[in-house]
Amino acid sequence: MSMVRQKRTIPGTSIFDGALARKGYALNKMCFSFNSADNRDAFSRDEDAYCDAYGLSDAQRAAIRGRDVLGLLAAGGNVYYLAKFAGILGLDVQDLGAAQTGMSKEAFKAMLMAAGD
């Protein structure tokens, strides 16, 4: 019996399941800590030390350093927690959308508008 359930593929979409929740635990735990303004300040003062304290993997650390949204997702980041990291950077969800789709922010916002037609 296989331990892995057959996963279906939805283009451009991942399902945050147990495998990703395990892989991303340290990264998500760090991002969860950003609910606190003091923790956000501590991260901003010394990013590397803050990542050390949460035990991020090399891939997670590289994605944090590179502000690489798709890399953060691939490293097990969950968008609800990553949104708190984006907040530190002053990025909104249109910035995140643009970064993930490779569009300019203006083009991404135009796409959102067009969905209402």
Added chain:
Amino acid sequence: MAKILGGITTSHVPAIGRAIAGNLQNDPYWKPFFDGFPPVHDWLQKVRPDVAVVIYNDHGLNFFLDKMPTFAVGAAASYQNADEGWGIPTLPPYTGAPELSWHIINELVEREFDLTTCQEMLVDHAFSLPLKLLWPDDEYCPVHTVPVCINTVQYPLPSARRCYKMGKALGEAIASWDDDLRVVIIGSGGLSHQLDGERAGFMNKNFDLAFMESLIADPKWVTQYSNEDIVEKAGTQGVELLMWLATRAALPGPVRKVHANYHIPISNTAAGLMVMEVAG
């Protein structure tokens, strides 16, 4: 006995909190969204609820992946809003209804829904913003509240079928409470949107409108779908429509649509709003 008056379902995004804090209700971007609410205010004036049972999903304020309940019910005397990471001004605390909460907990567990019970619970924008949208002029939310949280963060999520059953049991539990309270159910989430992945920005107006209509005439319609089907059709966070479904299921018998609004986009989200009144 407690009486369920109806249900109000709405979308939530943190940016609504920023818009309220900045008084942007008449800004051209926000006006089509905020203009949906006056008819809801009129209905609330008419039905005068004492209690709001709020079905919502936490976004990593109260719950982390260390312990992730499928269904959680608040049982506190009050609930605090808090900074979710963006420094948006927080809203004042909410008054609980702990006796009703414990009645709901007892009844739901009796009916085989194995809940997590929370005597302390931070409530995030998904809980606080609908209440602010419904009672914008009150500094403190004027009704007592019971938070009911459904996991949409970490799979497996409860299926639509399961959320429908939970909502139905929740409604029956409320209706069996031996106190003449007037209760409104609020469902906060959806509609179609996707924040993450290369498909970010995805929305599906046709699916959303079909789902909204289904709640009136054929409320089990969406239970034919798995959560992965719903993600495919409505986006990764579109699965929050489970809050609407559980709300509808908590309403006894047929409902009348009092009001609906639908607008794309607010932030990255298709914003839906609906008021359903219990018929008869």
